[in-house]
Amino acid sequence: MRNIIEPQPLDPDELWQILERRDPSFDGQFFFGVVTTGVYCRPSCACRRPLRKNVRFFREAQDAERAGLRPCLRCHPLAAIGQDPDSGRIRQVCEYIRAHAQEPLTLADMAAQAGLSRFHFQRTFKAIMGVTPRQFAEACRLDVLKVELRQQRSVTDAIFEAGFGSLSRVYEKVDTRLGMTPAEYRSGGDDVPISYVSVGSALGRMMIGATDRGLCFVQFAGSDAALLAQLRAEYPRARVQPMAEPYPEQFAAWMQALEQHVRGQQPRLDLPLDLRATAFQMKVWQYLQSIPYGSVQSYAEVAQGLGHPTAARAVARACATNRVALVIPCHRVIRGTGEMGGYRWGVERKRTLLDQERAAARGVAR
Template sequence: MDGVFVYGVVTTGIYCRPSCPARTPKPENVRYFANTELAREASYRPCKRCKPDQVGTELSRLTEVAEHIRSHPDQRLALSDLARRAQMSSSHFQRRFVAHFGISPRQLQESVRMQRMKTALRAGSAVTEAGLDAGFGSSSRLYEPPGRRLGMSPRAYSRGGKGERIAYAIRHSGIGMLLMAATSKGVCSALLGEDEAMLLRQLREEFPQAEIVLSQAQQSAQLDLWIDALNAHLSEGSPSPDLPLDLRGTAFQIKVWRFLLGIPSGKAVSYSEVAAGVGNPQAVRAAASACAANRLAVLVPCHRVLRADGGLGGYRWGLERKRTLLQLERQR
């Protein structure tokens, strides 16, 4: 668990990484911190023995491995070697990689190959040749569907994003411009619109206190993966990506958004069903407002909520888009 959390010991004022060889403190004297900054903020000092500040965070180690995979699409990469790079056991590495990026190391490599192949095809190579160039052993592998995966870690945070760094990227999608932004915890915003400047303005309004930076693959490989996955879903009908989400809202809003996450693609529910689903059948209007306050377009599928009479109701990103999304999902 090194890099996942550190613990402080009340009686000594020192914080350690989980694997510290020092004597195990009494449970009642232990305080847990998500990272070393928080431990220092609480006035703990780093242990001289286990040097907790020298462990890269789990995410930074996993991101390094993801970069390695992206830059070696045509090599056979053994899971055990990748896990060693991340300083984890193979099974733990696989689980944590999926938890952070929403796809397995293998799926990442395939998606990088697929992108290379698309580029080759655009440049005019024949399909088989492009497949071989991109590192696919045989063209049949191209048609294997990407597996569905779990990777959700929804959490509640206060609004504003004070002291946080939020990286964003903007792409053209099948249903307009798509802005996606992420904190270190997951995707915190996915907005649809026509105009890049307006999307960016909306993001700044949502997180007025945060430092908002344009994502560079270097700094935020995971965001590039996520936006590609969502864009592929919107533009090409690939499965909806299960990305790690950083949900921020009131307790009620988060309850509603979690409920929406459980509505399967191709299905729709009414606002009153949402209210009932979160255990508050009277709160139909509040449930509708919570749907309208969703800032994760498509990822939190508020487009799957309709009026009781089957009418479209509202949609923050335009009724035309809501109609298109529902149609796409039904066709599939």
């Protein structure tokens, strides 16, 4: 480790405090490496803070690399200085997968497109996109499938047209992605049972709705009646019913996680979702889930991150149609000017959430 260069004009104590605050305004200005893991990060990285004695500070990314450290796959330190070759590559592969959604793509094909080894490709893709290459390819295929289904083709034809090899495979996949089987989807999702509960929260009444596969509704309003109206408007043909007590164990656990999250006590929400969405919405929503607790991005940054730099408006629309507040943290997207921007459940709630996240993130670091 003889090549490690401590930045002279900067005080290590000061730098350490910036790490503890996960202050994103210092991203790109310096980097920190962890000698025990061999990885270097940007100051705002959401990773658990290492022991201070294992941390080294670097002025430049090259210095970290010269010291034998690799860029973190979680925070992509090189992207902070616009030099992340991986995110550009992955963006191109996404375009390729979308264009070839109806063909059987192997992981080897996709990795070759990226010019990366299979292992490195898989890891990098997941780190940047939040889903595996296979999941992404399936979402693209599902998108084709949904268009076919709406055109009133037979379900079987549509499935083969969309590039799925066999019926059982698509049912398996559709189960988790569309939340409904193709036949159900075609008929508009009649009769899907959704159970709901509403509770008081720091953000007003909160309603949680779920199918047997996951959460499909987390929203806020001033009253339970307004919430129920929102739920029915969102799922006009579903069979909506209050959750019977005692709540199923799984549902109770989801509720508890959400309640704690609203109180700032459980930063990480990793709950199963059951949502119907277009491939683009799905992509935006999954991307939003990768924005760390306590930080924000602009609509344009999200569009950029998705590889569609001109799609900032479409990103804003995808945020505005989010049906599961908090779990898909659309509140972490703000205007490029630093203004709050809109929020489906009122800008005051957005402000409250962001203030609380920042405060809690500081508290965790302390």
